[in-house]
Amino acid sequence: MAKDTKERILMAALDMFSIKGYEGTNIRELAASLGLVKSGIYKHYESKEALWNALLDRMIAYYGKRFGSAEHLPPVPDSLEKFVSMTMRMVNLTIHDDQIVKTRKVLTLEQYRDERARDLATKHFLTGLTKMFTLVFTGMMDKGLIRRDDPAMLAFAYTAPISALIHLCDREPEKTEEAIRTIEAFSRHFIQVYGETLSFGESKH
Amino acid sequence: MAKDTKERILMAALDMFSIKGYEGTNIRELAASLGLVKSGIYKHYESKEALWNALLDRMIAYYGKRFGSAEHLPPVPDSLEKFVSMTMRMVNLTIHDDQIVKTRKVLTLEQYRDERARDLATKHFLTGLTKMFTLVFTGMMDKGLIRRDDPAMLAFAYTAPISALIHLCDREPEKTEEAIRTIEAFSRHFIQVYGETLSFGESKH
């Protein structure tokens, strides 16, 4: 019950910050949500700002581990259909995983105030996905699944619309199902435009 | 100097809210930024929340007038080159117009807290642009400039990446120039993919 409290505080902070933002969050309420009293928080974090920084440390580390490392790169799919299903798996995870949703919301709310949040927001919302899919598309071009083109441009053109709909889900959760359908439709439209239509009998070498 | 103050307060509020958010903004500082003392604000708005709501009213009205009305629809360009330059004109406006930038920031910061902000955010960031460009693409298909396809899907695929880069500029203004270049590159890539390459001698009827 001891060491655990520090972790519970961090998770409660993620929760409140993601709803009310840093300024809108107050320590009393945060402590109460854990059955603590506010001075109890200060046994684990020396100030509200220290708590915020610890949370950011965590988010940055988590991002690095989860999205930044080579082992978590999605495998290059070997059919366009598998490419779509891979996308949908990733999308479903990122939309429904509570911690990831809250992380996105916090970054959205604090991106103009905190420099590290700002940087992480750009990774989360833009460059991270683009880099990842640049590799995927490069691989798919090598396999002859999609036509040769600038893979970074394709990755940007592919991930940004999906990212926009993920933000929509964060903002209006009741539109989640529709958004997921739109993402799938967009995905299929995308492979239809960029997919290499192999002539009959032709095969990838 | 009389009626004017109410307006100046509204603009100062837009400014502070866009930087510090609603919770982070305090009336004293806001008044001071206008050379007033805090009680002066209350002569024009009965509470902080009333001020916030007045600002939202304004933003909603402005959006309706600026982006919602038929007369402000961009004309359907009659060449792909003009399509790109039209896009760039719009992008430059939306990135450099202070009031529009601040509006986007406020909506970003308050989208999870205020229902009207939430709705306006979706319009600003997603559906508004998509609707507008659906019409543009429909017109361009009619003119034979781009190949026939689902115009709404094209509009979504076109505007979402641009929107993502506009958000990037709001977050990291020092990347504005690079972002604008990327938008233009994306734009050209887009028309290359979807543009109808008319055979020699062929013309739109």
Next chain:
DNA sequence: CATTGTAGTGAACAAAAGGTCACTTGTCAA
């Protein structure tokens, strides 16, 4: 000129905020 209403001031207030500290409690090691 008298009056009336509007814009603005400054002092005051209650509530809420972040933070401190002396104290209790429970656990574990010597």
Next chain:
DNA sequence: TTGACAAGTGACCTTTTGTTCACTACAATG
């Protein structure tokens, strides 16, 4: 058993916050 330490409490403090109000200055109107 005892000493030490980490975890948690409750009372207290200071600062900040939104809001009110009696008052002044002044322009417009009759």
